Amino acid sequence: MPYVNIRVTNEGVTPEQKLELIKGSTELLVRVLNKDPATTFVIIDEVETDNWGVGYENITTRRQKEKQR
Amino acid sequence: MPYVNIRVTNEGVTPEQKLELIKGSTELLVRVLNKDPATTFVIIDEVETDNWGVGYENITTRRQKEKQR
Amino acid sequence: MPYVNIRVTNEGVTPEQKLELIKGSTELLVRVLNKDPATTFVIIDEVETDNWGVGYENITTRRQKEKQR
Amino acid sequence: MPYVNIRVTNEGVTPEQKLELIKGSTELLVRVLNKDPATTFVIIDEVETDNWGVGYENITTRRQKEKQR
Amino acid sequence: MPYVNIRVTNEGVTPEQKLELIKGSTELLVRVLNKDPATTFVIIDEVETDNWGVGYENITTRRQKEKQR
Amino acid sequence: MPYVNIRVTNEGVTPEQKLELIKGSTELLVRVLNKDPATTFVIIDEVETDNWGVGYENITTRRQKEKQR
Structure with missing residues (x-):
């Protein structure tokens, strides 16, 4: 009877990827x-x-820094 | 001082129903x-x-299967 | 398929009371x-x-204050 | 390795305020x-x-009552 | 930067099993x-x-019923 | 009406430290x-x-590695 809660940033996760996580x-x-x-x-x-x-x-800021590298 | 967290699927819960849950x-x-x-x-x-x-x-898939029955 | 999480202070809740909450x-x-x-x-x-x-x-402190009243 | 989850009502919190909370x-x-x-x-x-x-x-109701005071 | 929270019943999960979940x-x-x-x-x-x-x-009750079968 | 949930590892946090977090x-x-x-x-x-x-x-493993350094 487990309960799994996955929290990720909202950056374009597709329904197919969500299904893979499930x-x-x-x-x-x-x-x-x-x-x-x-x-x-x-x-x-x-x-x-x-x-x-x-x-x-x-x-948000971290992603901007990553792009600038 | 209790804290109650109710998680339900987003399928048209009305403000009145939410108030009943509260x-x-x-x-x-x-x-x-x-x-x-x-x-x-x-x-x-x-x-x-x-x-x-x-x-x-x-x-999403489960609801589709339920409709097809 | 709801998930309800009830958080209360640990102050002697009995198994019968928990069952009533469930x-x-x-x-x-x-x-x-x-x-x-x-x-x-x-x-x-x-x-x-x-x-x-x-x-x-x-x-803990709040309960002590309540007793002193 | 802490995890902090802050839940507030959705009433116009700005990105700057969120950053201050972080x-x-x-x-x-x-x-x-x-x-x-x-x-x-x-x-x-x-x-x-x-x-x-x-x-x-x-x-929602509480805020309306506060305005009417 | 995901956060995964797994909630299971406390029924003798070993450290090795926890590590497999992690x-x-x-x-x-x-x-x-x-x-x-x-x-x-x-x-x-x-x-x-x-x-x-x-x-x-x-x-607790569910497990007792399962044993009685 | 905020709700703040702080999750930390159980490594001897004192009541005084908890009160500081609160x-x-x-x-x-x-x-x-x-x-x-x-x-x-x-x-x-x-x-x-x-x-x-x-x-x-x-x-547990991470702390052991840190001590061995």
Whole structure:
């Protein structure tokens, strides 16, 4: 009966990629802990880059710096 | 001082239904644990059906299958 | 397919009270949004009073003040 | 390696204010627990006022009452 | 910079199994979204079976029913 | 009416340090967004080092490597 919450930045994740995350997480719980996939929830939260910070800066700024390199 | 987080799929929940969830959760905490409603928080998260998975599939696909029955 | 997370302070909640919270939350989701109880998750987190703050103080201190009144 | 999740109502928080929350939270973890800012995550969730409840009502209603005073 | 939170019931998950969940989740995010493993967090929460409900009952009761079959 | 959730590894955080986190987070929300401290919640979760992963390994292993340097 696991619950998996994946939070990533909102930078163009496609429905196909989301489905891969759902399938992969579910397989992992089935393989490692023998959980029932029918009651394994996976929820993906997409977070705006202005709303995610690390190292005192937001991801919007970090992405701009990466491009300038 | 409870915090209640309700996560549901984003499938047309109305403001009236949200208010019922808020009232009902608060009443539950007051009734069962004698909590103060003035400091009982209820937060509802609406999750896109592409972003919620169960049984190796997303809810978008599950809803399509349900309609085809 | 809702997910309900109830966070309360760890102050002697009994298994019977937890079950009431589980039943009540599930009934609420069934009644208001017609959700399937078989895939309605309720998770209760009990948080130490030192780890929960409001109004610049922790709940440990708040409870002591309430007793002194 | 801390993770900080700040949930506020969606009422016009500016990118500059979000950055102040990110910087302030990170500084707090560095100062109090000597954490490494490079692995300190801060995620801000903005919640619609219809989706946040306290005291049996949603914040939409509460804000209207505050204006009428 | 993903954040993965896995919530499972507290039923004897070993450190080795936890490590497999950490590795598997990280590999999934690297493979599907090309994320940097150095900033991919995985947090596992173990929840008491009295505190996890589904279908109006807690997991403690569900496990007892499963044994009686 | 903000909700702040701080997750750190369980490595001997003292009640005094927790209180500093509570006060500092609350002050931050008051200063940046003019929030009411009386309805600003701060919850600290302490996570076992076996249950927190980054870079394919858990924090237990990471701390051992740091000591060996």
